[in-house]
Amino acid sequence: MDDELAISVRGLRKAYGDNLAVAGVDLDVHRGEVFALLGPNGAGKTTTVEILEGYRQRDAGEVRVLGVDPARPDPAWRSRVGIVLQGTGEFDELTVAEVVRHFSGFYPEADDPDKVIERVGLGAKAKARTHTLSGGQKRRLDVALGIIGRPELLFLDEPTTGFDPEARREFWELIRDLAAAGTTIVLTTHYLDEAEALADRVGVIAAGRVVEVAPPNRLGNRQEALATVSWRTTDGTRESAETATPTALVAELGARFGGEVPGLTVTRPTLEDVYLRMIGH
Amino acid sequence: MTTTTKPAAPVATVPAARRLGAGALALRQGRLEITQFLRSRESVVFTMGFPIIMILIFASIFHGEIGGGVKFTQYFITGMIATGLMTVSFQNLGIWIPIERDRGVLKRYRGTPMPKWVWFAGKVIMVVAIGVAETALLLLVAVLLFDLKLPDTAAKWFTFGWVAVLGVTACTLCGIAISSLARTARSGSAVVTPVALILQFISGVFFVFTSLPAWMQQVAALFPLKWMCQGLRSVFLPGSFGGQEPGGSFELGRVALVLGLWCVIGLVLCLTTFRWTTRRDG
Numbered sequence: 030m031d032d033e034l035a036i037s038v039r040g041l042r043k044a045y046g047d048n049l050a051v052a053g054v055d056l057d058v059h060r061g062e063v064f065a066l067l068g069p070n071g072a073g074k075t076t077t078v079e080i081l082e083g084y085r086q087r088d089a090g091e092v093r094v095l096g097v098d099p100a101r102p103d104p105a106w107r108s109r110v111g112i113v114l115q116g117t118g119e120f121d122e123l124t125v126a127e128v129v130r131h132f133s134g135f136y137p138e139a140d141d142p143d144k145v146i147e148r149v150g151l152g153a154k155a156k157a158r159t160h161t162l163s164g165g166q167k168r169r170l171d172v173a174l175g176i177i178g179r180p181e182l183l184f185l186d187e188p189t190t191g192f193d194p195e196a197r198r199e200f201w202e203l204i205r206d207l208a209a210a211g212t213t214i215v216l217t218t219h220y221l222d223e224a225e226a227l228a229d230r231v232g233v234i235a236a237g238r239v240v241e242v243a244p245p246n247r248l249g250n251r252q253e254a255l256a257t258v259s260w261r262t263t264d265g266t267r268e269s270a271e272t273a274t275p276t277a278l279v280a281e282l283g284a285r286f287g288g289e290v291p292g293l294t295v296t297r298p299t300l301e302d303v304y305l306r307m308i309g310h
Numbered sequence: 311m312t313t314t315t316k317p318a319a320p321v322a323t324v325p326a327a328r329r330l331g332a333g334a335l336a337l338r339q340g341r342l343e344i345t346q347f348l349r350s351r352e353s354v355v356f357t358m359g360f361p362i363i364m365i366l367i368f369a370s371i372f373h374g375e376i377g378g379g380v381k382f383t384q385y386f387i388t389g390m391i392a393t394g395l396m397t398v399s400f401q402n403l404g405i406w407i408p409i410e411r412d413r414g415v416l417k418r419y420r421g422t423p424m425p426k427w428v429w430f431a432g433k434v435i436m437v438v439a440i441g442v443a444e445t446a447l448l449l450l451v452a453v454l455l456f457d458l459k460l461p462d463t464a465a466k467w468f469t470f471g472w473v474a475v476l477g478v479t480a481c482t483l484c485g486i487a488i489s490s491l492a493r494t495a496r497s498g499s500a501v502v503t504p505v506a507l508i509l510q511f512i513s514g515v516f517f518v519f520t521s522l523p524a525w526m527q528q529v530a531a532l533f534p535l536k537w538m539c540q541g542l543r544s545v546f547l548p549g550s551f552g553g554q555e556p557g558g559s560f561e562l563g564r565v566a567l568v569l570g571l572w573c574v575i576g577l578v579l580c581l582t583t584f585r586w587t588t589r590r591d592g
Binding site for chain 2: 082083084104105107108110112114119120121122123127131132134135136137139174178
């Protein structure tokens, strides 16, 4: 059922001179899924995504995006794909409403510009020249331009870089909204909490290869990993133990201390721990 | 199947019908470019204002005649019109396109279903609209302040028309082509300004062309500006002045030939070298 795949990639390779940026990536993204591509700078994230977006040519491999080879993008395919790039240019002299309205003219199934502006939270800024927007507001405009054509598939390249925590939460809500409406979303990010909060599945990319693909809570067998129980002994030093049965150990500690266990913590490897191990730190 | 989760969007096999026709898309793009140009104060002052300021200065300095009862203004206006047309096309595009490319504006357009040619059409519409407005303003200033005599026959206006169209076309294409030489946003004006300035000096914009050294005249004859000026002289100067041109006449056939050739050269350069993204951006 190829139809259920929004993206299918086999053996993707891309080199810049001697530098092999993408060294054989395999990837499937299902329709309606939120997929996060996670990886350090220079891992090949952006190169991979830009090949999928039809911006770059690949050296080798099979790629299908919405059933089409993105190496030969045509307007019909472009109208089904929304793209939010990193740091794309603004139209300094134009207002938010003018830019969104202009771009809506490129798409056959365009959404109502005013509605989209409202939806990304720029309603109050519709008449403002884009150069007066803050960084976060410019990013919202980027998203407005990415979704104005009502895409089936939306690419977001590091969408919340430079956001304050509140703006990020609001942005996540917007992404969840789009996902709930059935849009397939592929996002790249540095932020592990972002991948964890938004993605149905996470692909970790390191040194040009996909190291693992899994739901965020299963990445690196996180669920099955041993828990670490840590507490303070009576002489003040910290002690810890790795165990598959943390509840039993906590109960035993409770009995030993006759009540509260001083400084008790129970942790499992965070996504960050798992991720850092995977990319080789 | 996941049909229930699919948003309302065209299916792959059905080619997406654009809501807007090709002509409407191009006109919208042109309107957007003109709006951006007019709202950018630097563009308006330097592109539109420059030739007008120059004609004010020149006409105020040189009150005399170049002979035969023809005022200096009548000669300089041809250079100023040609310069103005070159500024609005060659310099304007050569400076702004690298900025738009560097900022990623072009990359953003490439990610939409907009056909590529629409973007070029938008630039051309902007250049033509601004070029017409600027030339009209220049003529108005010269007529009101310096008694410029406008062409008095339909044939001269026709020549004015085709020289301007061919000249602007050649300069527009060359402006788009040279924009690919600039590596960054800021280097656009460093690439274009000296080229434009040198051409203005050697092509008879600031001086009477025939008073320039012969070798300089020959270098200038390789480029479009000299021929634009010469074509415009045939429009604004009496026919008897043709005999003083280097070729013994206004050589309108050769004007058309050289400008046409530059259109072809510019087009080939555009098609082979144009970049939607910066070099470091692949």
